[in-house]
Amino acid sequence: MSKSDFSFPPQLRLRTPAAYKNVFAQPVKSSDKYFTLLAIRNQLDHPRLGLAIAKKVIKRAVDRNTLKRLARESFRLRQHSLTALDIVVLARRDALTASPEVLRQSLEKHLLQLVKRCDS
RNA sequence: AGAGUUGACCGAACAGUCGCUGUUUUAUCGAAAGAUAAAAGGGAGGAAAGUCCGGGCUCCACAGGGUAAAGUGCCAGGUAAUGCCUGGGAGGCGUGAGCCUACGGAAAGUGCCACAGAAAAUAUACCGCCGUAAAAGUUCGCUUUCGCGGUAAGGGUGAAAUGGUGCGGUAAGAGCGCACCGCGCAACGGGUAACCGUUGUGGCAGGGAAAACCCCACUUGGAGCAAGAUCAAAUAGGGAAACACAAUGCGUGACCCGCGCUGUUUCCGGGUAGAUUGCUUGAGCCGUCGGGUGACUUACGGCCUAGAUGAAUGACUGUUUUAAACAAAACCCGGCUUACAGGUCGACUCUUUCU
């Protein structure tokens, strides 16, 4: 966390299947009817974000992209309050019908909760 | 003014802040590969969709031929190619502009047409109609019954019944004859052709269905960028190329004929995870002048217009006819089909009114 800006370079993303597998193995969970977030502590000095928006759950490509953007934006603006965590965001079916404002609040809440739980 | 027909186009715009992703330039670090920073400039569609067709590209197979299978189906042209497009013909719909059509062959063959009906395709004879032998009855006109023969006008069935209408003709009838229409054949004329017109002639024979099998003509090798290529930890063992070639057996990507293998010589790596590449300059776009009825196209000039890889276009604020539809590239093109708020322009038709 050397930078003080809100950028979102490739280092802050999960990039390999192995990294995803690691998160899915023994995660700390936080979920509601819109999203399920999984997290695990990593060995780096910054958080990383992964997205798993299933085609089976969200049918249309436009909706999938919209949800991904929401999740990235939320992560980007919150990254300084997050510790060294690998986070994966899973979408659920109800996220399709919810408004962007509700989804954003949901994501913020989950991120804060994950930080609290991983610390404890 | 109203109601339509048709061709083409747009697909919220602008400004600011914070972010994402390629490209170029500069600077710093570095032996290099490259990394970081700054600036400039680029960054989803008309359908990017469905994957219904056609190609490019790549690998496999491949002398070539035959069979099968699949597709297409009026004619001509366009095109890289097509099941697409254009023009023409024929049939149908609409007052019209215009629109629609899987539109070859049913006398090459096989099969099918339930129920009903006499008969569903070699026509047949149930009720009728007509003639007539015999018998019975008789008011001597004829009637009835049962046979035989003729007939396809009428009846009823059915989705569909073996040319239609009229006149003649006949015992009753019948293309039996005639006229018109329809159909077939031939000649001539027009047209590249599909086809059209005119004349003559036959004398009516064989309904439907080929999106039943099929016949005829034409087309098609198989798989797909997760194709494939390069570098290359691990692991297992040989692998590759060239030349020659008889039999058996084996293999062979629809099948068969066919084809390949074994022997000799030469060379040395192999290929999983992963990385790089394929990856965007292309049957490209725009314009002008010619050619063509048109689809399209010759020549010339100009332009570079996404290339990601857990996968980029977003968020916030402000203004404007206001809360902006359908919808997201993943190798690339040409079509088709389907979805779509709202809007712009051109051409044409009909109705009403006015001049």
Place this chain on the structure above:
RNA sequence: UGGGUUGUCGCCAAGCGGUAAGGCACGGGGUUUUGAUCCCCGCAUACCAAGGUUCGAAUCCUUGCAACCCAG
């Protein structure tokens, strides 16, 4: 992204152009002291959708919509 398969009552399913079997479930009745079993009756409700071919389509053709499988 590419390749392929399938859609028939609430569920499982048969159906080879001629008016949609069967089983389970469900409802009613009978048998039984009661229940199960068994028997009888019913189930107004089903061919994924829209066009086309045909006299007639669940079946043939075209287009679309869903669901599922495979490669990775």
